[in-house]
């Protein structure tokens with residue numbers, strides 16, 4: 001998110017409308033700004049926000065109808081053929097694409113939310129360190145973790161290199177990333193939409209003065225809260241959260257940059273394949289992307305765990321690096337360069353000999369960045385199990401170097417989060 005986009009962030013949370021309320025209001029001939037005023041009177045829109053932008057914001061507040069699976073695409077070979085013939089591919093990536101670089105994801109059992117819970121057991125909800133209201137009151141817990149998350153300490157993964165390879169083949173429409181680690185840029189991907197912003201810039205929570213992210217790096221690495229050079233001249237920093245420099249990453253309770261909505265608006269009529277890599281798809285509005293693009297566009301999921309709230313055509317479960325290398329091996333020349341040294345093609349197990357049948361753990365349910373109400377974070381204790389994916393009893397695993405096909409459209413690779421039946 002650039003400096004200008006961060007200006008659009010409202011201080012108050014957005015209430016999510018019921019679809020029928022929205023339909024009623026849209027049919028009432030009220031202009032989009034008036035509809036938004038009724039649904040979310042607390043939102044302070046920038047005066048120059050046009051009606052089309054507001055209309056898109058409204059649409060992002062309601063869940064579009066769920067997409068049905070396309071029956072003609074099922075196998076890993078179908079996935080390879082789809083990649084071969086598609087030229088406008090959207091890759092939607094999440095924290096899972098970066099875990100092999102050494103960065104934790106958010107909701108897995110050893111993810112950031114679990115770590116926050118351990119470090120700050122008194123916080124009612126680990127997510128609140130990424131909540132704008134909480135940050136204004138107490139930026140310390142965020143800055144404690146910011147050091148570990150700060151870009152420049154990690155290397156791009158096989159997943160990032162695969163997206164770069166798609167771009168080199170002229171097949172990438174855009175990589176929508178929810179990550180703030182900037183590994184896409186480090187991998188050289190140019191067509192990237194940083195949906196949740198990045199550390200590239202930082203903005204004062206009080207006067208909106210904006211600086212290069214490098215400015216706050218020194219403070220972060222010295223365990224100091226970076227303060228605004230304009231608002232404060234003392235080294236001590238304010239306690240009220242005002243005058244603190246905040247990286248331009250999207251917190252819960254803030255709106256996504258206009259770039260996300262505008263780019264998606266343009267891309268949705270051009271995209272010919274969607275590949276989702278390493279995301280629980282729990283946080284709106286980005287998580288709505290698979291339902292916002294035309295439903296006849298094929299969709300492939302590459303993730304450790306199934307996402308029960310979506311219907312993908314081809315589901316490839318396991319460590320994404322492994323799955324992507326197998327895809328690239330099958331794609332052949334021009335693709336295998338992303339395979340790690342020593343990597344060997346995988347062997348398919350005989351499904352008829354597998355007993356008991358594999359059953360996949362399912363993750364479901366949506367949260368919203370924009371609707372999150374920071375007022376709740378102090379009072380309503382959220383059960384950790386509601387944030388972190390429930391701990392999984394170790395289920396059967398396919399041995400390294402192998403995979404299993406579960407008809408009609410699921411593949412289980414090493415690293416898949418699966419449970420015994």
Ligand code: OAD
Nearest residue numbers: 094095096099105106107178278279280303304305319320
């Ligand atoms: P999550 O932690 O919610 O989900 C990561 C997903 O990646 C999970 O479904 C894992 O099973 C999967 N995964 C982890 N490692 C993997 C691997 N090596 N290979 C394949 N899959 C793997 O992270 P996101 O979906 O990115 O927002 O989270 C979305 C947003 O929630 C974040 O951008 C952040 C967070 O709150 C904000 O802070 C605003």
